[in-house]
Amino acid sequence: MDNLRELYQEVILDHNKNPRNFRKMETPDGFAHGNNPLCGDQIDVYLRITDGMVEDISFDGNGCAICTSSASMMTQALKGMSEADAKALFTSFHHALTDKEEHPEDVPLGKLKVLTGVKDYPVRVKCATLAWHTFDAALKKLQGNISTE
Ligand code: ZN
Numbered sequence: 001m002d003n004l005r006e007l008y009q010e011v012i013l014d015h016n017k018n019p020r021n022f023r024k025m026e027t028p029d030g031f032a033h034g035n036n037p038l039c040g041d042q043i044d045v046y047l048r049i050t051d052g053m054v055e056d057i058s059f060d061g062n063g064c065a066i067c068t069s070s071a072s073m074m075t076q077a078l079k080g081m082s083e084a085d086a087k088a089l090f091t092s093f094h095h096a097l098t099d100k101e102e103h104p105e106d107v108p109l110g111k112l113k114v115l116t117g118v119k120d121y122p123v124r125v126k127c128a129t130l131a132w133h134t135f136d137a138a139l140k141k142l143q144g145n146i147s148t149e
Contacts, residue, residue, distance in 0.1 A: 008117040015069035020076050021058040022068075030142030034061075034134030036126050041067040045134040049142060054078045054086055059131060066124050070115055071131035077112055083139065090132050097125050 025031075025046035034043045043061030047054065057078050059071045078086050085107075092106035096116045109116070118124040 005117065008114040011073075011111070011114045012065055012069040015072040016065040019059075019068050019072040021079070022060055022072065023058045024060050025056065025058050028138075030138040032134045032138035032141060034130045034137070036063075036067065036130045038123055039064055039067065039127050041127055041130050043067065043071055043131060043134060045071070045131060045138050047135070047138050047142065049083065049139075052083050054081050054083065057135070059134075063130070064127055066115075066118060066127040067130050070128040073112055073115065074131045074135065077110065078135065086135075086139075090136060093132060094129060097128060 024044070025048065028046035029049045030047035032045055034045065035041070041061075041063035043059050043063050045059045046057065048056035057075045059075060063071065077089060081089070088107050089109070089112075092103070093109060093112055093115075095103045095106055096109060096113075097119055115128050118128045
């Protein structure tokens with residue numbers, strides 16, 4: 001448990017200091033703004049989707065350490081994934097942070113597992129899931145755009 005906690009600290013500090021894919025995308029296919037009033041986190045998530053795959057994903061904005069590092073790790077995890085796999089990962093991540101019960105269909109979280117340390121701090125859970133909800137919103141908007149064209 002102590003090792004996990006240490007790892008958790010280290011990974012979060014590293015991603016907060018050096019967020020990956022932290023940039024505005026000029027002409028994204030999908031875009032959404034996320035706001036967590038409980039903490040003051042504000043982020044934008046940008047998507048480029050090609051043939052149902054997340055070809056590129058980036059974010060910018062102002063968030064606390066948990067929010068920024070979670071967004072950074074999310075972009076790393078989702079880049080190159082199919083939309084379906086990305087959604088499955090979001091669902092599993094969300095379960096891991098919010099649910100007591102086990103979900104046998106959940107996919108392995110890999111590196112994202114360190115973020116499940118925030119589970120014990122309900123206010124922080126919102127920080128850790130903000131980027132994911134924003135990604136989901138961007139994807140839904142994009143699909144909405146496609147279906148109305
Ligand atoms: Zn926050």
